[in-house]
Structures are given as structure tokens and as C-alpha cells.
Amino acid sequence: MAGRGRIALPAALVAILATSGPAIAVALGVWITQERRACPLWWALPALLCSVLLPDSTVALLALFPVLYWPALSSRDGALFPALSAILAVSVLWHAGAINPIVCMAGLGAMTLLVLGRCALWGERPGDLGLLRPAILATLMIAAQDEGLTTGARIVLEALLLDLTLLVLYVPVLRLLPVLAILRLPFPPLPGFIVLWLGIHAALGLxxxxxxxxVIGVFVALLIGLISLVDVLTVGRRPDSGALPVGPAGAVGIIALATMLLPLIVFGVFSPVLHHVGGEWVWPFWSLGGGDGAHLRLPAIVLLLVAIWLWLVKSWRVERGLEKAFAGLFSGRLQTTQDETGLFEEPAALPWVVRRLIVGGRGRFRAMMALKVGKMPETRRMAVGLWLVLLALVLAILGLTS
Amino acid sequence: MMTAVFLTVAQTLFQCVLLLLLTSLMAWMLEELPRLINGEAVSGPARQVHNAGLFWRTVFRQPLAPGLALVLAVSLLSLAVLPAVTTGGALISLANPLLVGILLLVGRLMLGRSSLRDEGRRVLPAVLVLCLTEALIALAAPGADGLGGLCAMLHIEPVPGLEGALGACALALAISCPPLRDDDMLLRLEGMKDRAARDMARQVAQVLNCAWIVLLADLALPISVGLRDAGLSGWFVGLAALLARVLLVVMVLVALRLTAQERSERLTALFAGVALLLALAGRFAT
Structure with missing residues (x-):
């Protein structure tokens, strides 16, 4: 019952939020009071006030994002309603008046990198960064609509809807069927890969x-790829995930079924929305278009893969061979997802080169403060680093002049 | 009509068989060439060919372990899908670089009992470089459908910036994720007691390596893949080009190993950046 409520509540919210702007404000207020760890008031209050007073300002909108994502990204055990922050962010973006997509995207990218950098340096496990992806995709969609690229907007919307569905389903799924959490991973037949692929192609279509x-498009594509990679490290590692109610064979069967059916159902249910934005009726299943001529034919790949695998396993040789083969497919892997937690919960140690740099830099800084003549650091090791810096400079110039 | 369909299917089958024949040769070169260059005496590839023959006989007769079968299925699928001799294969429309690349990397993770900590540090940068590759293809050659479409487009209208960028991307991939070698396999097969199973896993690793090398070769020199309607002479040129570019990639991999440049994150980042720069420069030049 609780699981059904967790799906029904966000669904009802989406329906209301998509239609009315003031509803978002009310929802935000209620959500902030209910959340486990809310954003500190000295930031939240001015941000909320600014976003109400200046609805057309991009900076005010950007100030709202930390408020939205604070519970999900800062606390160790995750937010109470992680999907809600993503839904609220998308609806805020949807209702925002005239925003500057480039500034908005830069803000989101800076936020992602800030969170990641903090986690890497302080040795913490990153929160669920996948929640940021719908906001990035929504920004892309606004940019595409501003430029009049209806096909591009439709492609982004497909990715956005699929991603939101995966995020909303994620929490109840962890409670009921933890195996299904891997649907979010960016590995090819899984829906998470469809989100990644569509996101990259939409960004590059733009x-x-x-x-x-x-330049920004390429960086957005890389950002989406980076967030997908962080998903690999964090998905399925929520503390309150239950035990597996079905056997290993059933788990593999359920994953396969969900992989094939979820995109079908999502694109089918939301096809009126896709039609509204993209201007044509589509139900992409057999061949997903990337908007730029590229096509992703996942079902064909899956069919071929299954055919070759069945031939190699020769499941017809033994009785109930298919079931046994399914059970042995991920033997010791689906169960060990819990054990692997230890690998990534350890504080990520910086490599010795970087530590030496930091310590050396600290010493040099102290020497400079005392106005002593510091020794030059050993510069030979920095050859590649120098080239990277020069490259970044040229890229920045190219990006600014384009 | 029927003849055309038959020809494409025949070409896909031929490509699979040819690349599988090349697999043991590639394994020999990856293993023995560094020693040969060092001046040691090495034996010919007869042992590898013999082992591969035994392996395929077992595959045809006996069922494989499901996990190993999935890795082998992924490698075989990649070999069938990637453009090799010409773009006229039956499954060419499935050859998306991101899709095939991530499939192969997942196969790499699933082979044996890999330590996620070590392997993750190689695979995760490689996934990012694959994302970059897909992005650069979409940026510099919009309208190209996968690798096949890219080859056809480059034949009609060369895009020098994109070709250089793809070469740099392939180099970054080769640096961050070199083919699995004997010592890698020793680590992965630690807990496996059964000798036959260990040998099977080694052979599957060789097929996986072969698929990875072909992907790198296709990314590095897409212009050398022949076109669908190139005729018989064009087909033979494509065959020679396939052998040449695979040999080139193997030589580069061996050189990277000899100079100890592989698995360096900073070099990967540098070549990924060079790729981005080349693609953008090519785009702004036109």
C-alpha cells in the first residue's frame, strides 16, 4: 500500500504542477517543512522570496536549485522524497518565464561539479546526482524550444519523461524489488542507457x-555522461532497501521484462505530451530517433544478443535449462551489490601526486606569506598538466568566440 | 532483391569468421611482439591457433556457463555489427559507437571476478571518452547514423577535423582501456579451480580483445571502410584496408605497452581534449 502511495502521490503532483504556477509555490513550502534535512534558512528564505518577486530572472531561478536539491545531495542517507525535488525542479523550469538557458545550464553544471568535487575531496559518498539530470534536460528542452527546434525538443522530452519515471519508480522499487534499481544504470539494453543516448544526441542536435x-553542447553531453557514471557508483545503495522476494532466475526475468516494457509504456502513455511539444504523433519503440539522423535500435540488439546467448548456453539440453541459465547469469553479482557498497563508501583517497601538490602548495603559500624566497616546485612532472591547462585555455577562447 | 539480401548476410558471416580467425593471431601479436622486439626468441602462433580450435569445438558441442556465454555473445555481436570490410553488412545499422563500446566494456567487467576498484578506474574514463566520441560524431557529422553512416558520409564529403578527432578518441580509449592480458586474467580467475573453465575464460577474453581492437580500428580510420556498392575490386581494397588498420591498432597498442604509457588518466584526458579541440577547429574552419 505504501509503495502504491509513493507512486500515486508524485503522479498527482505532476498533474497539478504541470498546469498551475501557484501550486508549485504551495508544494515547495509543504515539501520544505516535511523534508528530512532542509536547506539552511539564510539561503532558502531569500531564494524563495527572490524567485517569487522576480519570476523572469534566471539568477533567482538558479538560487532556487540548491534549496530544491539540498535534502537529496547533502544528507548521508538521502532525502525522504528524492523524486519530488527533481519533479519540482522540472516544473519550476517549465513555468519560468523568459530564462537564459545558457546561464541556467552553466549554473547546473557548476553545481554538479561542486557537489562532485566536495565529495571527492572530503571523501564522502556522493548523493543521488541523477536527480539533477531532469533539470538539465528540461533546460535543454527550453533552449530547443526557444530556437524553434521542435524535433530536438521532442527528443529531450522523451529522455526527460523516461528519466523522471525511473526516478519516481526508484524508491518504491528499492523497497519492493531492489534488483530493478539497476534499470537506472547506463548499460545498453537498460532504460538508463536510452536516457543517456537521447540526452547526448539532443544536446548535440542543439x-x-x-x-x-x-562548445556548450559538447560539455552538456559530457555532463550527462558524468552523471550517468556517478549513477553507477550510487544506484542501489540506499540503506532501506529490502531483501529479494524472488529467486535469481525470476530477478533476471523481471529485469528483462521491465527493460523491454518500460520505454514502451512511458512513450505510449506520454505520447499526447510528446505530440504537444514535438508536433507529430510518435511512439518510438523499435527505432528511437536521435533527432539528427542517428537511430538507436535497441530491441534488435537485444533480440540478437538473446539469440546468440541461447545458442551458446544450449538451454534445451537439460530440463528447465532456461531457468537454470537465468539463475547462473549473474550468480553472485546481484547479491553482491550490497557487499560492493563497502568499495565506494570508503573515503576516496587522493592520488599521491595530488597530495604532494597540495602539501607542497601549502608550504609554498606559507613561505610566500612570510616573504621568504621559495624554492621552485619540481616542474618536470607537470608537463601533461601544462598541456591540459593550455588546451583548456584554447577551448575557452574557442567557446567564447563561437 | 534476394541476391542482395543473400550477399549482405554472406558478408556479415564472412566478416565474423574472418575476424574470429584473426583473433588468435592478434592474441599472439599482443603477447609475443613486445618480447620479439626485445630480442627474445618467440614461437609462432601455432599454439594459439590450436587452443582457439579446441575452444570453438567445445563451444559448438557443449553448453557454456551463462555468464561467460553472455560475454562471448556480446563480443560476437560486436564483431557481426561493426563495419569491417565494407559498410554492406546486414547489421550495419546497429553499429552505434556508444552502444557497442559500452556493451564491450560491460562484457569486460563481467569476465571473471574483476576487482571493481581497479577495473572501474579504467572503464569509467573509457565510458566518458565514448560519450565524447558519440558527441563529436553528432556535432561534426550530423545526419550520420552510427559508424556505417559515418563511413559513407566521410567517403562523400571528407571532414578532416572529425577524422583527426576520432583518431585521438581511439588513442584515448586505447590508453585508458588496453586489451586484457595474461596477468589481468590471472587476477580475474583467482578463485576458479576448474582448469577447463579457466582456459575457456582466457579464450573468451581473446575474442573480447579482438572486438575491442576492431572497434578502435573502425573509430581510428573510418575512411578506410569500403562502401556498399564499390564492386569487387572495392571489396578487396576494403579487405586489405581492414587488415592494415587492425595491424596498425595492434602495433600502436604494443608500442603503448612497451613505452608504459597505458592506463594513464592524464594522457587519456589530454587526448580527449585534443579530440575536442580538433573537432571544434574543424567545425569552425568550414
Whole structure:
């Protein structure tokens, strides 16, 4: 019952939020009071006030994002309603008036990198960064709509809806069927890969079509890839995940079924929305278009893979061979997802080179403060680093002039 | 109509068989070439060919362990899908670099009992470079459908920036994720007691390596893949080009190993950045 409520509540919220702007404000207020660890008031109050007073300002909107994502990204055991922050962020973006997509995207990217950098340096496990992806995709969609690229907007919307569905389903799924959490991973037949692929192609479709987006589009694509990679490290590691109610064979069967059916159902249910934004009726299943001529034919790949695998396993040789083969497919892998937690919960140690740099830098800084003549650091080790810095400079110049 | 379909299917089958024949040769080169260059005496590839023959006989007759079968299925699928001689294969429309690349990397993770900590540090940068590759293809050659579409497009209208960028991407992939070698396999097969199972896993690793090398070769030199309607002479040129570019990639991998440049994160980042720069420069030059 609780699981059904957790799906029904966000669904009802989406329906209301998509239609009315003031509802978002009420929802935000209620949500902030209910959340486990809310954003500190000295930031939340001015941000909320600014976003109400200046609805058209991009900076005010950006100030709202830390408020939205604070519970999910800061606390160790995750937010109470992780999907809600993503839904609220998307609806805020949807209702925002005239925002500057490039500034918004830069803010989101800076936020992602800030959170990641903090986690890497302080040795903490990153929170669920996947929640940021819907906001990034929504920004892409607004940019595509601003430029009049209806096909591109439809592609982003497909990725956005699929991603939101996965996020909303994630928490109840962890309670009921923890195996299904791997649907979010960016490995090919899984829906998480569809989100990644569509996101990359939508960002680059924008880059190819619009003048100022060349460099930014590539970086957005890399950002989406980075967030997918962080998903690999964090998905399925929520403390309150239950035990597996079905056997290993059943688990593999359920994953396969969900992989094939979820995109089908999501695109089918939301096809009116896709039609509203993209201008044509589509139900992409057999061949997902990337908007730029590329097509992803996942079902064909899955069918071929299954055919070759069945031939190699020769399941017809033994009685109930298919079931046994399913059970042996991930033997010791689906169960060990819990054990692997230990690997990534350890504080990520910095490599010795970087530590030496930091300590050396600290010493040099102290020497400079005392106005002593510092020794030059050993510069030979920095050859590659120097080239990287020069490369970044050239890229920045290219990006600014394009 | 029927003839055309038959020809494409025949070509896909031929490509699979040819690349599988090349697998044991590639394994020999990866293993023995560094020693040969060092001046040691090495034996010919007869042992590897013999082992591969035994392996395929077992595969045809006996069922495989399901996990190993999945890795082998992924490698075989990649060999069938990737453009090899010409773009006229039956499954060419499935050859998406991101899709095939991540499939192969997942196969790499699933082979044996890999330590996620070590392997993750190689695979995660490689996934990012694959994302970059897909992004650069979409940026510099919009309208290209996968690797096959890219080859066809490059034949009609060369994009020098993109070709250089793809070469740099392939180099970054080769640096961050070199093919699995004997010492890697020793670590992975630690807990496995059964000798036959260990040998099977080694052979599957060789097929996986072969698929990875072909992917790198296709990414590095997409222009050398022949076109669908190139005729008989074009087909033979494509065959020679396939052998040449696979040999080139193997030589580069061996050189990277000899100079101890592989598995360096900073070099991976540098070449990924070079790729981005080349693609953007090519885009702004036109």
C-alpha cells in the first residue's frame, strides 16, 4: 500500500504542477517543512522570496536549485522524497518565464561539479546526482524550444519523461524489488542507457543547429555522461532497501521484462505530451530517433544478443535449462551489490601526486606569506598538466568566440 | 532483391569468421611482439591457433556457463555489427559507437571476478571518452547514423577535423582501456579451480580483445571502410584496408605497452581534449 502511495502521490503532483504556477509555490513550502534535512534558512528564505518577486530572472531561478536539491545531495542517507525535488525542479523550469538557458545550464553544471568535487575531496559518498539530470534536460528542452527546434525538443522530452519515471519508480522499487534499481544504470539494453543516448544526441542536435551552443553542447553531453557514471557508483545503495522476494532466475526475468516494457509504456502513455511539444504523433519503440539522423535500435540488439546467448548456453539440453541459465547469469553479482557498497563508501583517497601538490602548495603559500624566497616546485612532472591547462585555455577562447 | 539480401548476410558471416580467425593471431601479436622486439626468441602462433580450435569445438558441442556465454555473445555481436570490410553488412545499422563500446566494456567487467576498484578506474574514463566520441560524431557529422553512416558520409564529403578527432578518441580509449592480458586474467580467475573453465575464460577474453581492437580500428580510420556498392575490386581494397588498420591498432597498442604509457588518466584526458579541440577547429574552419 505504501509503495502504491509513493507512486500515486508524485503522479498527482505532476498533474497539478504541470498546469498551475501557484501550486508549485504551495508544494515547495509543504515539501520544505516535511523534508528530512532542509536547506539552511539564510539561503532558502531569500531564494524563495527572490524567485517569487522576480519570476523572469534566471539568477533567482538558479538560487532556487540548491534549496530544491539540498535534502537529496547533502544528507548521508538521502532525502525522504528524492523524486519530488527533481519533479519540482522540472516544473519550476517549465513555468519560468523568459530564462537564459545558457546561464541556467552553466549554473547546473557548476553545481554538479561542486557537489562532485566536495565529495571527492572530503571523501564522502556522493548523493543521488541523477536527480539533477531532469533539470538539465528540461533546460535543454527550453533552449530547443526557444530556437524553434521542435524535433530536438521532442527528443529531450522523451529522455526527460523516461528519466523522471525511473526516478519516481526508484524508491518504491528499492523497497519492493531492489534488483530493478539497476534499470537506472547506463548499460545498453537498460532504460538508463536510452536516457543517456537521447540526452547526448539532443544536446548535440542543439549544438549543430544553433550558433552559440557548439562548445556548450559538447560539455552538456559530457555532463550527462558524468552523471550517468556517478549513477553507477550510487544506484542501489540506499540503506532501506529490502531483501529479494524472488529467486535469481525470476530477478533476471523481471529485469528483462521491465527493460523491454518500460520505454514502451512511458512513450505510449506520454505520447499526447510528446505530440504537444514535438508536433507529430510518435511512439518510438523499435527505432528511437536521435533527432539528427542517428537511430538507436535497441530491441534488435537485444533480440540478437538473446539469440546468440541461447545458442551458446544450449538451454534445451537439460530440463528447465532456461531457468537454470537465468539463475547462473549473474550468480553472485546481484547479491553482491550490497557487499560492493563497502568499495565506494570508503573515503576516496587522493592520488599521491595530488597530495604532494597540495602539501607542497601549502608550504609554498606559507613561505610566500612570510616573504621568504621559495624554492621552485619540481616542474618536470607537470608537463601533461601544462598541456591540459593550455588546451583548456584554447577551448575557452574557442567557446567564447563561437 | 534476394541476391542482395543473400550477399549482405554472406558478408556479415564472412566478416565474423574472418575476424574470429584473426583473433588468435592478434592474441599472439599482443603477447609475443613486445618480447620479439626485445630480442627474445618467440614461437609462432601455432599454439594459439590450436587452443582457439579446441575452444570453438567445445563451444559448438557443449553448453557454456551463462555468464561467460553472455560475454562471448556480446563480443560476437560486436564483431557481426561493426563495419569491417565494407559498410554492406546486414547489421550495419546497429553499429552505434556508444552502444557497442559500452556493451564491450560491460562484457569486460563481467569476465571473471574483476576487482571493481581497479577495473572501474579504467572503464569509467573509457565510458566518458565514448560519450565524447558519440558527441563529436553528432556535432561534426550530423545526419550520420552510427559508424556505417559515418563511413559513407566521410567517403562523400571528407571532414578532416572529425577524422583527426576520432583518431585521438581511439588513442584515448586505447590508453585508458588496453586489451586484457595474461596477468589481468590471472587476477580475474583467482578463485576458479576448474582448469577447463579457466582456459575457456582466457579464450573468451581473446575474442573480447579482438572486438575491442576492431572497434578502435573502425573509430581510428573510418575512411578506410569500403562502401556498399564499390564492386569487387572495392571489396578487396576494403579487405586489405581492414587488415592494415587492425595491424596498425595492434602495433600502436604494443608500442603503448612497451613505452608504459597505458592506463594513464592524464594522457587519456589530454587526448580527449585534443579530440575536442580538433573537432571544434574543424567545425569552425568550414
Amino acid at each position: 549544438a549543430a543547429g544553433v550558433q552559440g551552443w557548439s
